[in-house]
Amino acid sequence: MAKHILITGGTGLIGKRLTQLLSQRGYEVAHLSRNKTGAEDIKTYKWDIKKQIVEEGAIEKARAIVHLAGASVAGNRWTEDYKELILKSRTESSFLLYQRLQQLNHGVEVLIASSATGYYGGDAGDKICTEETHAGEDFLAYVTREWESKIQLIDKLGIRRVQFRTGIVLSEKGGALPKILQPVKLGAGAPLGSGKQFMSWIHLDDLCEMYIRAIEDTKLEGIYNAVSPNPVTNKDFTKIAANTVNKPMFLPAVPAFALKLALGEMAQTVLGGQIVSSKKIEMSGFQYKHPHLGDALQDLLQ
Numbered sequence: 001m002a003k004h005i006l007i008t009g010g011t012g013l014i015g016k017r018l019t020q021l022l023s024q025r026g027y028e029v030a031h032l033s034r035n036k037t038g039a040e041d042i043k044t045y046k047w048d049i050k051k052q053i054v055e056e057g058a059i060e061k062a063r064a065i066v067h068l069a070g071a072s073v074a075g076n077r078w079t080e081d082y083k084e085l086i087l088k089s090r091t092e093s094s095f096l097l098y099q100r101l102q103q104l105n106h107g108v109e110v111l112i113a114s115s116a117t118g119y120y121g122g123d124a125g126d127k128i129c130t131e132e133t134h135a136g137e138d139f140l141a142y143v144t145r146e147w148e149s150k151i152q153l154i155d156k157l158g159i160r161r162v163q164f165r166t167g168i169v170l171s172e173k174g175g176a177l178p179k180i181l182q183p184v185k186l187g188a189g190a191p192l193g194s195g196k197q198f199m200s201w202i203h204l205d206d207l208c209e210m211y212i213r214a215i216e217d218t219k220l221e222g223i224y225n226a227v228s229p230n231p232v233t234n235k236d237f238t239k240i241a242a243n244t245v246n247k248p249m250f251l252p253a254v255p256a257f258a259l260k261l262a263l264g265e266m267a268q269t270v271l272g273g274q275i276v277s278s279k280k281i282e283m284s285g286f287q288y289k290h291p292h293l294g295d296a297l298q299d300l301l302q
Helices: 013-024 080-103 139-157 176-185 204-216 234-244 256-271 279-283 293-301
Strands: 004-008 028-033 043-048 064-067 110-116 160-166 168-171 201-203 222-226
Touching (some): 004 013, 013 204, 064 080, 064 204, 080 139, 139 256, 168 176, 168 293, 176 234, 222 279, 234 293
Parallel strands (some): 004 028, 004 064, 064 110, 168 201
16 A cells, blocks of 8 residues: 655645656645645645644644745845744744644654755855865854754654755756746856855755665665755856857856845855765765756756
């Protein structure tokens, strides 16, 4: 019988594609959402994180939970209120899942949660970040530490836990790529800041395959970096993107001060860089379909 998978954040960029791929493989997928008008053909249960309510049946039927819920980091300017939303949408939803799993009679065997390479700090320079690297000091590092600590409570319940520290997810349907491509397609592509900062990215389909692997492979446990094996500098990313859409790249780099004026504190997400290692997930036997940026962009854009 098909395994029942419950996805939080199922209507987001990752959740939609993961739902599609799981359904194609005969899994029975349900979503846990703030409103009942979710995806067509997908059973949607409601939860209210503030009131700490989860609709009956959602968790009881699940064999695996994929926890993707959280307010978009790049969705708005980082006002104090929005920063609080970024934090609480992750920590409070994770704690609610832990509480319900503690209280209910269920058959959940694994909880797989999204996390972020922001754990290592917005600018980790040119050191290579492995899963053992210490957390950074900035806002996103703080959010990710708190987020992970709430998910790790699951260990007390004897449920297998997998957390993916995810880099920049590439998809033509949303996330960072359409924003990066907008000026490039107009012939106005330019590196940001020094252009030397590294971008640790992953093709959306490779990320979804990691989640499916975590559902199916009981040996996968703990924290893994979810990035491609080949990070590139911001300058090279822009150049490869321009080549893929047959546009020139003439413009000088966008100066850091201009980005700070436009984006405020959120500028750290584009001016900083990280070289994040994928060795641990590779050592588990995971094989990438799109390990190189040129190939990944060709696949997404052609």
